[in-house]
Amino acid sequence: MGVEGIGARVARKEDKRFLTGKGRYTDDMSVPGMRYAAFVRSPHAHARIRSIDTSAAEDMPGVIAVLNGKQMLDDGIGNLICGWMIHSKDGSPMKMGAWRPIAHETVRYVGDAVAVVVADSVGEARDAAEAVVVDYEVLPAVTDAVKALEAGQPQLHPEAPGNLIYDWEIGDSAATDAAIASAAHVTEMKIVNNRLAPNPMEPRAALGIYDAAEDHYTCYTTSQNPHVARLVMSAFYNVAPENKLRVIAPDVGGGFGSKIYIYPEEIVCLWASKRAGVPVKWTSDRTEAFLTDAHGRDHVSTVKMAFDAENRVTALKVDTIANFGAYMSLFSSAVPTYLYATLLSGQYNFPAIHANVRAVYTNTVAVDAYRGAGRPEATYLLERTMETAARELGVSPAELRRINFIRSFPHQTPVIMNYDAGDYEASLEAAMKAADWAGFAARKAEAAGRGMKRGIGMSCYIEACGIAPSAAVGSLGAGVGLWESAEVRVNAVGTIEVLTGSHSHGQGHETTFAQLVADRFGVPLDSVSIVHGDTDKVQMGMGTYGSRSGAVGMSAVVKALDKVEAKAKKIAAHLMEADESDIVVENGALKVAGTDKSVPWFQMALAAYTAHNLPAGMEPGLKEGAFYDPANFTFPAGCYICEVEVDPETGKTKIVQFVAADDFGNIINPMIVEGQVHGGIAQGIGQALLEGVHYDPETGQLLTASYMDYTMPRADDLPSFQVSHQVTPCPNNPLGIKGCGEAGAIGSPPALMNAITDAIGNNDLTMPATPQKVWAALAASN
Amino acid sequence: MAKVAMTVNGRKVSRECEDRTLLVHFLRDQLALTGTHVGCDTSQCGACVVHMDGKAVKSCSILAAQAAGSEILTIEGLAAGGDLHPVQAAFKANHGLQCGFCTPGMVMTAVDMINRYGAKLDEKTVRENLEGNICRCTGYHNIVKAILAAAEEMGAAGRQAAE
Numbered sequence: 001m002g003v004e005g006i007g008a009r010v011a012r013k014e015d016k017r018f019l020t021g022k023g024r025y026t027d028d029m030s031v032p033g034m035r036y037a038a039f040v041r042s043p044h045a046h047a048r049i050r051s052i053d054t055s056a057a058e059d060m061p062g063v064i065a066v067l068n069g070k071q072m073l074d075d076g077i078g079n080l081i082c083g084w085m086i087h088s089k090d091g092s093p094m095k096m097g098a099w100r101p102i103a104h105e106t107v108r109y110v111g112d113a114v115a116v117v118v119a120d121s122v123g124e125a126r127d128a129a130e131a132v133v134v135d136y137e138v139l140p141a142v143t144d145a146v147k148a149l150e151a152g153q154p155q156l157h158p159e160a161p162g163n164l165i166y167d168w169e170i171g172d173s174a175a176t177d178a179a180i181a182s183a184a185h186v187t188e189m190k191i192v193n194n195r196l197a198p199n200p201m202e203p204r205a206a207l208g209i210y211d212a213a214e215d216h217y218t219c220y221t222t223s224q225n226p227h228v229a230r231l232v233m234s235a236f237y238n239v240a241p242e243n244k245l246r247v248i249a250p251d252v253g254g255g256f257g258s259k260i261y262i263y264p265e266e267i268v269c270l271w272a273s274k275r276a277g278v279p280v281k282w283t284s285d286r287t288e289a290f291l292t293d294a295h296g297r298d299h300v301s302t303v304k305m306a307f308d309a310e311n312r313v314t315a316l317k318v319d320t321i322a323n324f325g326a327y328m329s330l331f332s333s334a335v336p337t338y339l340y341a342t343l344l345s346g347q348y349n350f351p352a353i354h355a356n357v358r359a360v361y362t363n364t365v366a367v368d369a370y371r372g373a374g375r376p377e378a379t380y381l382l383e384r385t386m387e388t389a390a391r392e393l394g395v396s397p398a399e400l401r402r403i404n405f406i407r408s409f410p411h412q413t414p415v416i417m418n419y420d421a422g423d424y425e426a427s428l429e430a431a432m433k434a435a436d437w438a439g440f441a442a443r444k445a446e447a448a449g450r451g452m453k454r455g456i457g458m459s460c461y462i463e464a465c466g467i468a469p470s471a472a473v474g475s476l477g478a479g480v481g482l483w484e485s486a487e488v489r490v491n492a493v494g495t496i497e498v499l500t501g502s503h504s505h506g507q508g509h510e511t512t513f514a515q516l517v518a519d520r521f522g523v524p525l526d527s528v529s530i531v532h533g534d535t536d537k538v539q540m541g542m543g544t545y546g547s548r549s550g551a552v553g554m555s556a557v558v559k560a561l562d563k564v565e566a567k568a569k570k571i572a573a574h575l576m577e578a579d580e581s582d583i584v585v586e587n588g589a590l591k592v593a594g595t596d597k598s599v600p601w602f603q604m605a606l607a608a609y610t611a612h613n614l615p616a617g618m619e620p621g622l623k624e625g626a627f628y629d630p631a632n633f634t635f636p637a638g639c640y641i642c643e644v645e646v647d648p649e650t651g652k653t654k655i656v657q658f659v660a661a662d663d664f665g666n667i668i669n670p671m672i673v674e675g676q677v678h679g680g681i682a683q684g685i686g687q688a689l690l691e692g693v694h695y696d697p698e699t700g701q702l703l704t705a706s707y708m709d710y711t712m713p714r715a716d717d718l719p720s721f722q723v724s725h726q727v728t729p730c731p732n733n734p735l736g737i738k739g740c741g742e743a744g745a746i747g748s749p750p751a752l753m754n755a756i757t758d759a760i761g762n763n764d765l766t767m768p769a770t771p772q773k774v775w776a777a778l779a780a781s782n
Numbered sequence: 783m784a785k786v787a788m789t790v791n792g793r794k795v796s797r798e799c800e801d802r803t804l805l806v807h808f809l810r811d812q813l814a815l816t817g818t819h820v821g822c823d824t825s826q827c828g829a830c831v832v833h834m835d836g837k838a839v840k841s842c843s844i845l846a847a848q849a850a851g852s853e854i855l856t857i858e859g860l861a862a863g864g865d866l867h868p869v870q871a872a873f874k875a876n877h878g879l880q881c882g883f884c885t886p887g888m889v890m891t892a893v894d895m896i897n898r899y900g901a902k903l904d905e906k907t908v909r910e911n912l913e914g915n916i917c918r919c920t921g922y923h924n925i926v927k928a929i930l931a932a933a934e935e936m937g938a939a940g941r942q943a944a945e
Contacts, residue, residue, distance in 0.1 A: 011874050018882025019870040019889065021817015021857035028816035123800060201821045201829060201918050202883040253819075253883030254918050286822040506881030506919045675877045675924060682921030707826035707916065715912035715922040720905070744921075 005519030006735075009671040013525070014510040023251045026205040026220045027283045034207070035064055037269060037282040038125035040115040040132045041291065042107035045141035045363035045700020046154060049105060052115055053133040060131055062124030065276040067268075068115045069104030077101060077271055078237045080264065082328035083479035086166050086337055086359075094166040097157025097361065099327035101237070101264035101271075107136070108156055108326035109365050110702055111291030116268050118276045122283075141363035141700035145323035146300055148362045156326060156361040165324055165359035166333070170341045171414050176354035179315030183306035187389035191381045194767045195298035195323065195693040196686075197710060198370045200505075202253020203284035204293060208269030210279075216244045217273070221266045223249040224259045224503050225543020228480070230535045232262045232330070239270050242535075249533040252505035256683070257369040258293045259505070260545050261330040265292075290705040295693055296370020298323035299336065299377050305385045311393055313348050313404045318355040318381065326361060329368035333359065338416075338476050339374030339464070339546075345413035346382040347424045347460045347637060348404040353414040363700045369545065371683055371745040375463040383459040383750035388763055397754070398428060398437070401460050417464060419635050422663060424460060426726040431458070431639040431661035434722050440643070453646040453778075454656075457754025458639060461747035465739030466551030466634035466730075483629035484548070485540050486556035488517070488564050490622040492609035494602030495527045498560075501541010502553030503533050507741065508672045509549060515668055516554055516735075520561050522587040523601055539625070547739030550668065551634045551730065558734045559626035567622060571607055572599045574615045634730045634738040638662035640681075642751040646759045651775025653689060653756055659722045660747065665730040665738035673740045674723050680744020681721055686713040687745070688752040692768045711768070786846045790815070791859025799846055806830045808846035809856060817857040817886045821916070828915030831887035831894075832856045838894035840914070857886035860893065869893050869932040878928035880919035891915050892929045901937035903930060 004010055017023050054066040080099040087093055102113045115132050119125035140154045147153060148163040156163055180186055207220040217240045223229045226249040233239040233247070252259060265282050273280045284292070299322050306315040322336035341355040372379075390397040402425065411419040432438075440456050447454035467473070470481030487499040496517055502509055514528040531537050544553070565585060572590035573580040582593050591598040599607075607613060611620035641659040646652070660677055667673050690711035694703040704710040729736030749767060756774060757763045762781035765773060786803075787796035790813060797812040809815045809832070818841055821829035825843040832841045833855040861867040866874065869892050879885040895911045896903065908929050909922070917925060 012877070014882075015874040015879060016866070018879055018885045019857075019866060019873055020861065021815070021886050023817070023882045023885075025816075025819075025883065027820075028810075030814075121800070123802060199918055200881070200883075201827065201916065202819070202881065203821070251882065254881040256918070283820075285820075286824065286827075508880070671877045675880060675920060678921035678923040679880065679919045680921075683918070706824050707822050708824055712826075712916050712918070713921075714916060715909040715926065718909075718922055720923050720926065721921065 004525040005515055006668050008515065008669065010511055010515055010525065010669055012508050012511040013514060014508065025202055025251045025253055026207060026222050029207050029220045029250070031209060031279045034279040034281055035118050035120060035276070036122045036125045037272060037280050038117050038122065038129040039113045040129045040134065042110060042112040042114055044107060044136055044138050045110050046139040047107050047136035048139065049103065049107065049114060050135040050137055054115065056133065057117060057128040057131040060124065060128040062120035063117060063128045064278060065118045065272065066115060066128065066132065067272055067275055069100050069102035072102050072271060073104060075271065076238050077267065080327065081236050082333050083330050084334040085477035086168055086333045088166045089169045094333055095160035095164065096328050097159045101267045109363050110700055111365060113264055116272060118272055118278065118280055143362050143364050143695040143697055143700050145298065145321050145360040145362055148360050149321065149358065156363065160361055163361040165328065165361060167358050168337055169354065169356045171354035172352055173354045175352040176315045176317050179352045180304055180306045180317060183314055184309040185307045185393060187305045187385055187392055189303050189385050189388060191301045191303055191384060192766050193297045193299040193377045193380055194687060196296045196370055196691050197290050197693050198256045198258035198293060198296055199712060200254030200256055200258060203286060203289045204259065204263065204265065205283040206266035206269040207279060207281040208273040210270065210273040217270050218246045218248065219266055219270055220248050220250060222252050222259050224252065224255040224505060224545055226503065226533055227501060227535055227541045228543050229262050229266070233267060237267050239267055247535045249503055255505045256371040257296065257373060257545060260543065261294055261368055286707065287705045290710065291702055292365060294329045294366045294368035295325065296367065297377060298367050301381055303381055303385050305389055307389065307393065311395055311400060311403050313350050315352040316344060316350050318344060320355065320357045322357060322359050323362050323364065323367055324359050325364045325366040327366050329366035332366060332368045335369050335374045340378050342416045343375050343378040343462060343464060344382065344415055345417065347406060347462050349406050350414060364695055371680065372742040373546065375742065376746045376749065379459065379461040379746050380750045383461065384753060387457060387754040397458055398432060401428065418632065420632055420731050421728045422635060422637050423726060423728050424637055427637065427639040427661040427663055428460060430724050430726055431641045431659050434661065434724060435641040435643065435657060435659040437641065447645055451648065453648055453759040454643070455646070455755045455759025456641065456643045457751050457758055458641045459747050459751035459754065460639045461743065462635055462637040463742060463746050464633040465547035465636055466630050466733065467546040467548050468633060469631060470629050480542065481629065482542055483627050484542055484552040484556040485625065485627045486560045487623065487625040488557065488560040490564060490605050492606055494523070494605040496523065497529050497531055498557055499531045499538045500553055500557060501538055501543065502549040503544040505544070507544065507549060508669065512668045512672060513554060513557060516557055517561065521585050521601060547741035550737040551733050551739050552628060552630050554735055554737065555630070555733045556626050556628035559628050560624045563624035563626065564622060568604055570615055570618065572604050575599050575604070575607060575613065630733060632732045634665065634732065636662065636664050636738040636740065636743050638743060638747060640747040640751040642755040644755045644759055646756060646774060648778055651771035651778060653769060653774060655685065655719050657722065658719055660744065661724050661726060662740065662743050663726045663728055664740040665727060666736035667725060676740045677723050677744045678721055680742060681748045682713050682718055683745040684748025685718060685752055688749040688767050688769060690717060690768050784847050786850050788849050788852050788854055790854045791856060801847065803846045804842055805844040805846050805849045806841035809841060815856050815858050819883055819886060821884065826916065827884070828887040828891060829884050831890040831915065833890060833894065838891050857890060860889065867893065868935050869896065872928040872932035872935065876924045876928035876931055878920065878925045884915060884917045888915050888917065888925055892932065895929065896933045896936055901933060903933040905930065
């Protein structure tokens with residue numbers, strides 16, 4: 001490793017523009033003639049639209065157009081889709097109800113769009129939106145997924161009787177039941193995974209520009225995957241064919257999953273731009289974001305974990321009900337199935353597992369992947385249950401986990417996944433040492449002397465990242481391949497541009513991807529530029545989610561670099577009249593090994609483009625592309641330990657230390673990886689301690705629709721974190737990378753809840769563990 | 783409509799705007815200073831923090847007309863030329879930003895905090911004073927580190943200048 005290569009803590013190349021106010025986010029974009037959109041949204045959770053009267057709105061100052069869903073239908077704009085087919089255990093396909101970008105018959109959640117106003121200013125558009133009169137026939141609503149399955153409840157979609165989207169299973173039911181029946185001990189729990197709002201700090205936005213002369217559309221949008229957006233808008237929503245639709249995701253202010261999906265608003269801005277004849281920009285406000293951005297989690301599960309007389313796990317049985325909201329979002333179906341139930345083996349050697357999952361429609365906004373996507377739900381369920389089992393069995397939580405760790409690899413779990421590498425004991429040891437686990441009893445006693453209740457909890461997580469082998473996910477129902485593409489362009493003077501289908505919205509790709517190239521060729525980091533986020537520049541890509549940019553996106557870059565290096569060596573060998581197999585690339589030069597002959601990198605590049613003296617038959621230029629399709633998932637794993645003090649007078653929890661020990665395989669930039677872990681932990685702590693989406697169960701009104709009502713983690717809610725890395729390289733990709741983007745959010749909630757329940761001596765506590773809930777649980781246990 | 787004049791980043795400006803125009807929209811839409819962001823509309827998140835007459839304010843909570851005649855400093859005016867202010871440099875050195883959206887507000891708040899507390903800043907004080915700025919990416923760990931490092935750097939520079 002050089003000072004700028006793989007493994008170096010390089011400060012980020014992209015920072016200066018963000019630090020000086022020169023970042024360019026979608027809402028910062030302005031084009032001549034641009035006008036502004038405001039949506040008319042349903043105030044009801046469930047209603048039939050009797051009529052929409054836009055006449056008053058059309059007469060308001062500055063109004064250019066008031067458009068509705070019927071017009072959109074007439075123009076042939078298609079339904080929004082879910083791109084992953086899941087079959088129920090009876091073999092029937094999932095029951096997908098129609099989702100119109102603008103509703104014209106029925107609204108199914110508070111915030112469902114019913115009309116859009118285009119006007120000269122944001123204020124005028126909003127004024128006019130308020131003047132649109134919609135006559136609704138209000139229908140009864142249901143927001144709770146368990147209740148929505150009961151008889152006699154409001155029905156959301158005629159396609160899905162009983163509001164049931166699918167009833168899916170994985171694993172061996174009979175073997176699992178038999179093992180539970182003959183177990184020495186069974187721990188049973190009900191586990192609720194609370195509903196969350198992702199809340200990237202940049203609200204969603206879209207700018208649609210229709211060029212009538214060229215019959216061409218441009219869309220600036222807050223997307224984690226602009227190519228997928230173009231593909232879906234083109235192939236399914238009939239906005240425009242791909243060659244007439246350019247999608248640009250410029251600087252994007254965080255995503256956490258919520259900006260994977262293609263939402264109604266970007267489709268509407270493009271369509272409205274053609275209809276109204278002006279470029280149309282829409283920017284969400286925060287309440288609109290709470291109402292319309294896809295939420296995360298919202299599972300209710302029961303679990304049975306069986307042990308033999310030696311405290312070895314023998315079986316796991318899980319029944320989960322997943323709330324999907326009013327419509328099936330793009331990847332929603334995969335989250336509680338292949339991203340959740342396939343991880344239920346955790347770090348443990350379970351002989352038998354069975355999971356049943358029912359996905360349910362409710363009158364709430366759509367639920368889809370949010371940082372971790374299924375894996376936090378699996379980890380929370382497993383690690384709360386494992387900790388509870390340790391308490392019931394009278395074994396230390398570390399010891400119970402040690403007894404059951406998987407220790408040889410590759411390991412085939414009973415739920416599809418084949419773990420390729422790991423050392424779970426190493427992370428457990430590192431975390432316990434960093435947390436001074438042995439000294440906890442003394443700290444607890446000291447805290448008790450101050451009247452405080454101190455508790456400690458751990459969590460050993462595993463996740464699957466680097467999604468995913470295309471053929472494998474295709475066989476499981478995915479509508480797309482999950483490879484990644486890259487193109488490496490060496491310019492005539494030797495500087496390098498890397499075009500990638502991965503999208504950076506905080507992850508620092510412009511630095512880490514450049515480190516990869518600097519490391520490979522020994523060229524300065526500053527001579528390497530990363531290009532991403534524009535379908536006119538990068539041919540194709542699958543985007544950034546599931547911690548895939550390193551394991552999949554960078555692997556594609558490596559493949560392209562391999563090709564560039566091979567051609568560069570041929571050119572250098574020809575220039576130096578040496579054998580190509582003797583050429584090595586070092587410190588920005590191509591050298592003949594064992595001699596003092598060398599050609600500087602730039603000179604080789606210049607030779608490629610002057611083409612005056614190339615090997616016979618070689619094409620001029622130096623530019624190579626590659627598509628990389630992963631051979632397997634990657635399996636990051638680790639151990640998190642949380643220590644808390646609960647004030648019994650107020651029920652308030654203070655996190656006194658938080659330790660993370662993660663195995664992400666090889667690391668390109670430790671500084672950036674640590675930052676990803678910090679942010680993930682903060683979101684996990686947010687889930688466990690502070691955050692929760694609440695709908696009024698009768699009316700379906702969203703009660704947590706601003707930062708005054710939804711508790712975002714703030715600096716004084718959190719401690720500084722202790723982070724360390726253990727390294728078992730991933731054997732399935734060229735860099736040995738596993739991925740680090742989601743681990744923090746996956747591993748932290750159970751560690752925190754295990755610590756609080758340890759402190760208060762009452763295991764009956766749900767997330768978020770607000771002071772009120774903790775105080776009540778304490779009172780109940782006394 | 784109202785005609786509003788103020789000094790922004792050392793330059794006198796005057797624009798016609800709707801009476802209801804907020805300072806943040808005046809800066810973004812009228813002056814094309816898009817570094818100041820809108821993140822929440824309820825003066826909770828602090829992405830819109832600028833300095834008004836030397837004090838940190840949330841520009842989403844002030845009408846442009848209320849700022850008439852005042853001196854406004856935005857993220858774009860914090861450092862001269864191509865340089866970084868010590869707080870900006872500390873954010874970069876300590877990886878105190880990821881997606882960058884909250885960053886301008888964080889930096890403007892941090893500068894104000896250091897102006898008020900100087901070298902007396904400690905971790906607890908920094909965390910309490912960041913109550914009005916929300917970041918979803920960093921978990922605040924490196925933001926706190928960056929502010930403490932900048933406070934120390936600026937304190938040292940101040941002491942050097944005094945000596």
